[in-house]
Structures are given as structure tokens and as C-alpha cells.
Amino acid sequence: MKDVTGDSIVASNAGWTFSGEVAQHFDDHVSKSVPLYAAGHELICGLSDFFVGRDSVVYELGCSTGTLSFRLAERNKGKDGARFIGVDIEPEMVARAEQKRAELGVPNVSFVADDIFQAELEPADFIVAYYTVQFVRPAVRQALIDKIYAALNWGGCFVMFEKVRGPDARFQDMLTQMYTYDYKLGQGYNAEEIVSKARSLKGVLEPFSTQGNLDLLSRAGFQDVTTIMKYICFEGFVAIK
Numbered sequence: 001m002k003d004v005t006g007d008s009i010v011a012s013n014a015g016w017t018f019s020g021e022v023a024q025h026f027d028d029h030v031s032k033s034v035p036l037y038a039a040g041h042e043l044i045c046g047l048s049d050f051f052v053g054r055d056s057v058v059y060e061l062g063c064s065t066g067t068l069s070f071r072l073a074e075r076n077k078g079k080d081g082a083r084f085i086g087v088d089i090e091p092e093m094v095a096r097a098e099q100k101r102a103e104l105g106v107p108n109v110s111f112v113a114d115d116i117f118q119a120e121l122e123p124a125d126f127i128v129a130y131y132t133v134q135f136v137r138p139a140v141r142q143a144l145i146d147k148i149y150a151a152l153n154w155g156g157c158f159v160m161f162e163k164v165r166g167p168d169a170r171f172q173d174m175l176t177q178m179y180t181y182d183y184k185l186g187q188g189y190n191a192e193e194i195v196s197k198a199r200s201l202k203g204v205l206e207p208f209s210t211q212g213n214l215d216l217l218s219r220a221g222f223q224d225v226t227t228i229m230k231y232i233c234f235e236g237f238v239a240i241k
């Protein structure tokens, strides 16, 4: 059975997907569902000032319709030769990103429709995964962070924003109430849409705790890590190689 999860998106129990028609409604949906969505992009653009130089390669892994990739290119437009590459597994997302690219006319942004695990990554100075790693199966998540670490140049930066779990059951309960119910009701979603979305994400979006994410980064080799944003259960980590 398919349920309406808001913003004209339908998904079944444990069946959330970014494929098909979701790409058409994605920009509206993500900016309403993810707290501080645009502010997080702004922080990442600010961070890029420190790491992106002329001739840098920049990746956005899980770029969806390319919103952040375009913002990064705009922020760094004075740096001739820098290239911005968005990777997403869903061809419909990449098609939408390509359509925007044609409208904006930005030659140094490109998109690849591929699984992050299959995509060959060139040596890069700045790699971003903005609410993407949470959708990677926990069993292979470490292998992805290892791959990102290997692709970064020395001194390069990995920015990872994730939905995170609380450190114990009491905090997790508070976070769920404050985000899943209060925040989403405040964004105009109704109770049925909220429940349908939560049910659709079972087994698809699997958040780690803050400590679980720090452990992933540490095992990959990152020693210099800090949090740049935290709002309820949404956290942005910055890791420098």
C-alpha cells in the first residue's frame, strides 16, 4: 500500500525511495523536512573557502538535484580551474540537476549518475555528503568513509551532515518528539503524512549516534574532527585529513 508522505510524494512502509517522480518534488520536500537545510549549505560554502583552490576537485556525494553543488560553484567562482562534481545513484535526480545546469549555464559543474561505491573518485580537496551517508547500509558505511578518506588530498576536508540518534533512550525519545512530531507539524505536515514518512523510512534511513559517526571517521583515519552544526537530531561534522 502506498501512503502520501507530503509534498505529493507517495511511499510504502519501509519503501522510501529517491527514484521516479520524487526528483520533481524533492527540493520542496527536503527544504521543509530538514531543519536548517539552506543554512547548512551556507555553512558548507563558508568552509569551502578554506579548502578549495584553483584546480581543486570538489565532490558532492548524494547530490540529488544539485542545489548544493551549484552553491559551492557560485561561492568559489573566482577560483579558475576548480571543478564541482555531483554524484547520485538516481538517474532522475541527476537528470533534474542537468536540467538546472543547462538553465544556469555553469561549465565547471558536472553530474554523474552512479553509486558512490562504484564511482571512481579523483584526488579531491573538498568532499561533501549532505544527509547522504545515513542512507548507506550500516554494513558498508565504514567502507564508504574509508573510500572518502583515501580520495582526499592531504589537508583536504570531508563535510558530513547526518541525522543522528540520541546517546540514550531518554534523549532519543525527546529528539523524536521534538523533530518527528513538533517540527514537522510546524512545517505544515499532517499526522498521516508524518506517520507515512516515518514508516517509509524504516530500514532505509538508519542514523548513527554522534559517537557512532565520530567512530566511523576515526576508524577511517581522520584525527581532526569537529561539529559545525547541531539542531535537535541533525548534525554537521567537519573532518580534515
Ligand SMILES: C[S@@+](CC[C@H](N)C(=O)[O-])C[C@H]1O[C@@H](n2cnc3c(N)ncnc32)[C@H](O)[C@@H]1O
Pocket (backbone or CB within 6 Å): 018, 030, 061, 062, 063, 064, 065, 066, 067, 068, 087, 088, 089, 090, 093, 114, 115, 116, 117, 129, 130, 131, 132, 135, 136
Ligand atoms: C537527502 S538526499 C541529499 C540531499 C542533497 N545533498 C542536498 O543538499 O539537497 C540523499 C541523496 O543520496 C542519494 N544516494 C543514496 N545512496 C546513494 C549511493 N549509494 N550512491 C549515490 N547516491 C546515493 C539519494 O539518491 C539522494 O538523492
